[in-house]
Amino acid sequence: MHVIWIIAKRELLSFFDSLIAYIMLVLFLGFSGFFTWLFGSDIFFAGQASLEVFFNIAFWTLFFFIPALTMRLLAEEKKTGTIELLLTKAVTDREIVVGKFLSTFLLVGIALICTLPYVITVANIGMLDVGQAVCGYVGLLLMSSAYISIGLYASSITSNQIVAFLLALTIGLFFHLLFGILASNFSGIVGQVFNTLSLSNHFESMSRGVVDTRDLIYFFSIILIGLFLSELSLTKRNTQ
Amino acid sequence: MDIRIENLTKQYGSQRAVDNLSIQVRTGEIVGFLGPNGAGKSTTMKMITGYLGIGEGRIFIGDKSVNEHGDELKKHIGYLPENNPLYLDMPVVDYLQFCAALQGVAASCIDQRIRSMVKKCGLNAEKHKKIGELSKGYRQRVGLAQAMIHDPEILILDEPTTGLDPNQIVEIRKLIRDLGKEKTVILSTHILPEVEATCDRILIINKGKIVADGTAENLRKQSAGQEIVKIKIEDATAEAIQHELRRIKTVDLVELVDKNENRFEVQSQSGSSSKRAIFNLCVEKGWVLTELIPLETRLEDIFRNLTVN
Numbered sequence: 103m104h105v106i107w108i109i110a111k112r113e114l115l116s117f118f119d120s121l122i123a124y125i126m127l128v129l130f131l132g133f134s135g136f137f138t139w140l141f142g143s144d145i146f147f148a149g150q151a152s153l154e155v156f157f158n159i160a161f162w163t164l165f166f167f168i169p170a171l172t173m174r175l176l177a178e179e180k181k182t183g184t185i186e187l188l189l190t191k192a193v194t195d196r197e198i199v200v201g202k203f204l205s206t207f208l209l210v211g212i213a214l215i216c217t218l219p220y221v222i223t224v225a226n227i228g229m230l231d232v233g234q235a236v237c238g239y240v241g242l243l244l245m246s247s248a249y250i251s252i253g254l255y256a257s258s259i260t261s262n263q264i265v266a267f268l269l270a271l272t273i274g275l276f277f278h279l280l281f282g283i284l285a286s287n288f289s290g291i292v293g294q295v296f297n298t299l300s301l302s303n304h305f306e307s308m309s310r311g312v313v314d315t316r317d318l319i320y321f322f323s324i325i326l327i328g329l330f331l332s333e334l335s336l337t338k339r340n341t342q
Numbered sequence: 343m344d345i346r347i348e349n350l351t352k353q354y355g356s357q358r359a360v361d362n363l364s365i366q367v368r369t370g371e372i373v374g375f376l377g378p379n380g381a382g383k384s385t386t387m388k389m390i391t392g393y394l395g396i397g398e399g400r401i402f403i404g405d406k407s408v409n410e411h412g413d414e415l416k417k418h419i420g421y422l423p424e425n426n427p428l429y430l431d432m433p434v435v436d437y438l439q440f441c442a443a444l445q446g447v448a449a450s451c452i453d454q455r456i457r458s459m460v461k462k463c464g465l466n467a468e469k470h471k472k473i474g475e476l477s478k479g480y481r482q483r484v485g486l487a488q489a490m491i492h493d494p495e496i497l498i499l500d501e502p503t504t505g506l507d508p509n510q511i512v513e514i515r516k517l518i519r520d521l522g523k524e525k526t527v528i529l530s531t532h533i534l535p536e537v538e539a540t541c542d543r544i545l546i547i548n549k550g551k552i553v554a555d556g557t558a559e560n561l562r563k564q565s566a567g568q569e570i571v572k573i574k575i576e577d578a579t580a581e582a583i584q585h586e587l588r589r590i591k592t593v594d595l596v597e598l599v600d601k602n603e604n605r606f607e608v609q610s611q612s613g614s615s616s617k618r619a620i621f622n623l624c625v626e627k628g629w630v631l632t633e634l635i636p637l638e639t640r641l642e643d644i645f646r647n648l649t650v651n
Contacts, residue, residue, distance in 0.1 A: 108443045112432075119431055183427030187488070190391040191444040192417035339394065 105193050109201025110208065113175070117209055126167055130213050133163045138220065151228025156220055157238040157309040161302075164210065164246050165278050169270035171209060172253025173263045175202045176332070180261035195336045199329055203247075203254055210246040214239060234311030241308030244321040245301060249274055251328025258332040277301040277324070343404040343418060343495040343526055344368050345390065350399035352385055352550075359385040360397070361550035367543075369495075372522035374541035375530035378649050382550040383530040384424055387498050390528070391421045403496065417446050420489035424500040426482055430474030434465060434484055437473060438491055445492035459487040462517060464510075478505035486514065490521070497521060499529040503536060515540045534641045548649040561644050569610040571617060572599075574633035575624060580604050586623055592616045605633075 117123035138145050138156040145155045179185035188198060224230050249270070256270035257263075278301055285296035285303075297303060301324075304317040345367040352360040360382040367373050375383045388394040390401055392412040401408040403415050429437055435456060442452045460469050463483040468476055473484055482505050489497060502518065503511045518527060518540050531537060537544050538558045546554040546561075554561055575583050580601050587596045587608060593616050595609040610616045617634065624631045 105444060108440065112429075112440050116429070116431060182430075183423065183425055184429055185427075186388075186393050186423045187421070187427055188444075190393050190416060190419070190421045190423075191441065192413070192446050193444055194413050 105197045106201040106204060109188075109193070109198060110204035113202055113205030114208055117171070117205070122171065123209055123212075126171060126209070127213055127216060130160075130163055130167055131216055134159045134217065135220075145224065151224050151230045153221065153224055153230070153235050153238055154309055156217070157242065160214075160217070160242055161245065161305060161309075164242065165249065165274060166271075168206070168210070168246060168249040169253045169256070169267045169274065171206050172250055172257055172270060173267040174257070175206070175254055176257040176336070177261050177263045177266045181263075189336075195333050199254065199258075199332045199336065203250055203329060206250045206253075207243075207247055210250070211243065214242060231311060234309075237311045237313055238309045240313075241305050241317075244308070244318075244325075245305050248277070248301065248321050248324040248328070251325045251332075252277075255328045255332045255335070258335040344402075345496065345526055345528070346402040347386070347390075348400045348402070350386065350389065350396065350401065352382070352389065352394070352397035358550050360389070362399070363547075363550065363552060364399075365545060365552065365555070367526055367528060369526050370523060371543060372518065372527040372529070372541045373543045373545060374537035375528060375545055375547060376532075376534070376537055376645060377530075377547035381547045381649070383547055384500055386547075387421075387500055387528065387530065391419055391498055392416055393421075393423075417492065418495045420492065420494035420497045422485045422489040422497075422499045422502055426485040428473045428481060428484060428488075431472060433472050434469045434476075435460075437484065438487055441488040442491045445494075447492050455491055455493070459491050462490075463487045464513065479507060479510055482506055483510075483514075486517075495525055497525055497527045497529075499527065501531055502529055503531065503533065511536075534645060538641060546645060546648050553648045554644070558641060561641070569615050569617075570637040571608050571610075571620070572605065572633065572635040572637060573608060573620060573631065574603060574605050576604060576630045576632055578604070578627065578629050583629070586627065587620070590616055590619045590623065592619060607637075 114123075117126075134156060137159045145153075176185070179188060189195070221230070221235055225232075252273050253266070253270035256273065257266040260266050260269070277299065281296045281300035282302050285293050285300055287293075288296060298320070301320075304320050307314060308317055345365075347363060347365045350360055350363040351358065359380075363382070363386060375386070377383050385394065389396050390403075390408065392408060392415065396409055403418065406415055408415060432440070438456045438459060439452060442455055443449075447455055460466055463486055465480065465483055465487060468480050473481060476484065482502070486499075486502060489499065497518075499518070503514055506514060515536065518529065521527065522540075522542070529540070542557065544554070544556065544558055544561060545552055580598055583604060584596055584598055584606065587593060587606065592610050592614040593608055594611045597607045597609075599605040599607055608616060608620065617636070620634065621631060623629075
């Protein structure tokens with residue numbers, strides 16, 4: 103556990119050292135702030151004190167930003183060879199994967215904490231459903247974790263960061279959009295399967311304030327499968 | 343801690359990088375891996391450190407097998423990989439701190455360890471710079487420092503002195519020699535004098551197999567075969583000297599190198615030496631022997647003989 107934290111801390115600090123963290127925070131807050139408060143069907147159109155608008159925008163911005171954060175996690179280490187030093191230290195492959203996951207998760211967490219003024223503002227202009235707000239944030243964190251885990255896997259199978267980014271985005275697109283579209287084009291069991299696979303459906307119910315164990319199982323399965331596959335592709339060097 | 347390698351084999355596709363390799367390295371021994379490019383030095387080292395999986399065979403460190411207890415054994419090993427990869431965006435001290443923490447150095451000892459490594463590796467002036475700003479030699483020192491930060495019983499160094507200037511090389515060699523007194527050190531290198539200067543034992547590897555194993559002296563003896571001496575004799579004509587030299591029983595071949603200066607190369611029959619006989623001959627004839635240089639077989643020649651087919 104200690105080792106995981108050491109890896110996560112180094113990774114998080116290097117996000118800040120390389121300015122990636124600041125750029126990501128500014129862009130995320132800029133985008134979500136602009137569309138939540140100023141432009142289009144913003145929060146004032148809803149007619150009630152709800153953060154649903156914000157959650158929907160964060161849902162999209164995080165989808166694009168997370169692959170940009172995860173792409174370097176393992177791909178860069180593979181390219182520069184530092185992975186060899188890391189793997190020969192007294193750490194297991196799993197600790198490295200979980201540590202890297204945790205670092206990005208914390209960065210997304212920091213980004214979301216920065217949006218707390220939105221909550222306070224909305225709570226001041228009307229009666230905010232606190233349960234729903236908490237649920238929405240938990241939903242965003244779960245969704246981010248799922249995409250981080252997918253991005254980490256994409257980063258683990260290549261030493262090229264651009265490839266890792268595009269791959270993570272492509273896999274993410276299926277969960278984000280395509281499964282939902284496919285679900286509406288098929289009926290019966292096939293439709294149901296696609297419906298279950300669609301991340302948007304699970305997120306939507308959470309952002310409305312409904313927590314279903316099925317949603318939790320869904321998110322945690324994606325996270326665990328992603329982490330497991332990343333570990334597997336790191337360990338693969340042993341059998342080549 | 344001893345290292346014992348038994349019948350180690352590693353296959354890359356159709357190519358055998360390491361072929362049925364067996365060696366034993368005892369505590370306090372500094373072993374030098376020599377071999378041409380692609381001989382399997384790095385692959386063997388990577389398997390010892392647990393970075394690469396073991397193809398076939400077994401590696402024991404102490405009495406534990408790397409095959410089963412690889413993760414546990416890592417903290418006893420300090421490793422400097424071939425191209426010395428480092429996090430270029432990290433300051434030296436932060437990086438050493440990170441490595442020490444990962445290797446399980448107790449938090450209370452980390453600062454003291456870092457201070458002693460910085461001193462030993464001569465990094466004091468550069469310790470707050472980012473690694474990316476350092477020259478190659480200093481990066482190499484950082485690589486050595488991180489390998490030794492947790493005071494490991496075993497040191498695996500893949501070409502430790504590349505990129506260092508001659509003064510640094512001397513320092514690092516001394517450092518390795520000092521460490522080698524109580525630790526087990528395996529290092530690989532292309533620089534032949536380096537192995538002679540630092541290692542107790544030389545292993546020459548070619549095509550994944552060990553082709554020579556022993557001290558530099560032993561290797562010389564094995565491959566030397568015949569003694570060759572260069573001599574210069576004054577106060578006689580070259581022809582007369584050559585004639586008399588040929589009459590010595592132990593002499594196999596006499597070659598006149600320089601007629602004006604009376605320089606010769608004398609090759610003895612295998613297993614015997616003619617130095618005394620040459621001296622006695624000169625005394626007997628009243629000649630003056632001004633040069634007698636034994637020609638040692640150079641390590642380079644041994645290396646070439648063993649690795650070029």
